[in-house]
Amino acid sequence: MxxxxxxxxxxxxxxxxxxxxxxxxxxxxxxxxxxxxxxxxxxxxxxxxxxxxxxxxxxxxxxxxxxxxxxxxxxxxxxxxxxxxxxxxxxxxxxxxxxxxxxxxxxxxxxxxxxxxxxxxxxxxxxxxxxxxxxxxxxxxxxxxxxxxxxxxxxxxxxxxxxxxxxxxxxxxxxxxxxxxxxxxxxxxxxxxxxxxxxxxxxxxxxLPLPQANTASARMYEQQCAELVQRRRSRVGISKQVRQLLVREGGMADQSRIAVALNLSVRTLRRRLAEEGTSFRELSNETLGLLAEELLGAGLTVENVADRLGYSSVSAFTSAFRSWRGLSPGNFARVKRGLAPVGA
Structure with missing residues (x-):
């Protein structure tokens, strides 16, 4: 238990x-x-x-x-x-x-x-x-x-x-x-x-069929559910604490700042994360991706999300988001609202 x-x-x-x-x-x-x-x-x-x-x-x-x-x-x-x-x-x-x-x-x-x-x-x-x-x-x-x-x-x-x-x-x-x-x-x-x-x-x-049924969207959300459950189950040690701090900082915090918050040296933080099979960069990218999905799903524009997450340009944010999810942030937002099929 x-x-x-x-x-x-x-x-x-x-x-x-x-x-x-x-x-x-x-x-x-x-x-x-x-x-x-x-x-x-x-x-x-x-x-x-x-x-x-x-x-x-x-x-x-x-x-x-x-x-x-x-x-x-x-x-x-x-x-x-x-x-x-x-x-x-x-x-x-x-x-x-x-x-x-x-x-x-x-x-x-x-x-x-x-x-x-x-x-x-x-x-x-x-x-x-x-x-x-x-x-x-x-x-x-x-x-x-x-x-x-x-x-x-x-x-x-x-x-x-x-x-x-x-x-x-x-x-x-x-x-x-x-x-x-x-x-x-x-x-x-x-x-x-x-x-x-x-x-x-x-x-x-x-x-009984559901009125908002959408096969492509359902498949995408199910995949996200599986990924989220897996991430949560693996984030119960120091990596979990790092992720929580990153979320509170809006995803934008450097490694030294997080180490100080955890009362650790940067070297010790790196070693502890490596022991859990992850890295600060991986956790930072993961957190930024989750925050981006939440903000886009809440109706914010791509420009607003890029600005809120601290990206220097919309194109930089779009490139990063495409590497996370395999589709552009604009298309992700349309799929989430049921306005476009996955991959459009």
Whole structure:
């Protein structure tokens, strides 16, 4: 579990939890107390936190709310595809619900859930089975409620209608609040005291096409999801700290400045990074590439992104971006908005 706790997560999940907590009258500083997460981190578009930090945030919220049943559902209603970053775009451009579900489970590290989920085809039914044994017992109910509401909310965003859910199976006892949320989420059959948590739907509904389906875009976003997961899994040592500092500096910081921030000599920093199979140049280029993608995806012009990232000219930025992604920044932005096929 120790290795899992240091795995990287998008800061967006924590930011939404803090937003929810603020709506319940909780103080942000108290929710972040003991987590090592600063309030400024919550607004970083490419910010990351460790799973252990996110679990601490959840623990603080549950403790402040006295683990009141139903509170997790309210938190889950804030979760929408755009908040998932590149994974959200992969879901939106998927050909149908089944593909979107499979992508969501494959790249769960990029989502809001901290539990493991598996898909089981059982004839006319499909079961999404949850395993949250790796989560602290005191936050399991809140986390489960949040995930169920998030799944329902994201599904409605994808299809603009609610698909029928056959039933939901949960391990805890019945409570009147679940009847209300069952109606909100379109679930009539909730089975309490089950050995496992599961959401069950008819197999046929997963074949429904999505209105924003785009094969080329979906393929591009899936590739980006895979690359991002791989980068995060490999950035848990000194390289992770370097990348975080580069992100905070907007990607523009020299090696000596980063070494000072880490209380290391430049020579030691180089050696430590080499031991992790990377280099400062590689991390710097990687960070600049991620920042460029985020800024272009947010709607900034190529000229604005080049200027913000400190390039001497648009042509220099365009050349660098093409070496990262294999296409021009302008075409990347058009593909991300669904206005052009990949490679146009």
């Amino acid at each position: 120790a290795d899992e706790l240091v795995s990287l997560r998008p800061v967006t999940s924590v930011a939404l939890l803090v937003e929810y907590a603020a709506g319940r009258g909780l103080n942000t500083s108290s929710i972040l107390r003991g987590t090592g997460i600063s309030e400024s981190r919550l607004t970083e578009h490419t910010g990351e936190v460790m799973l252990g930090q996110e679990l601490s945030v959840l623990r603080n919220i549950v403790s402040a709310l006295d683990d009141e049943p139903g509170m997790g559902f309210l938190a889950g209603l804030l979760c929408h595809p755009p908040s998932l970053g590149v994974l959200g775009f992969a879901l939106l451009t998927s050909p149908n619900l089944r593909h979107a579900l499979e992508i969501g489970l494959r790249y769960a590290d990029l989502s809001f859930t901290a539990a493991a989920h598996t898909l089981h085809d059982q004839g006319a039914e499909v079961r999404i089975v949850r395993d949250d044994q790796g989560l602290p017992p005191e936050i399991r109910r809140f986390a489960l409620e949040r995930d169920l509401a998030a799944i329902s909310t994201i599904q409605q965003d994808l299809l603009a209608t609610r698909i029928p859910v056959e039933r939901v199976e949960v391990p805890f006892e019945a409570h009147p609040v679940y009847e209300m949320f069952g109606a909100v989420l379109g679930v009539e059959d909730i089975r309490f005291g089950s050995p496992h948590s599961a959401l069950v739907v008819r197999a046929g509904v997963l074949e």
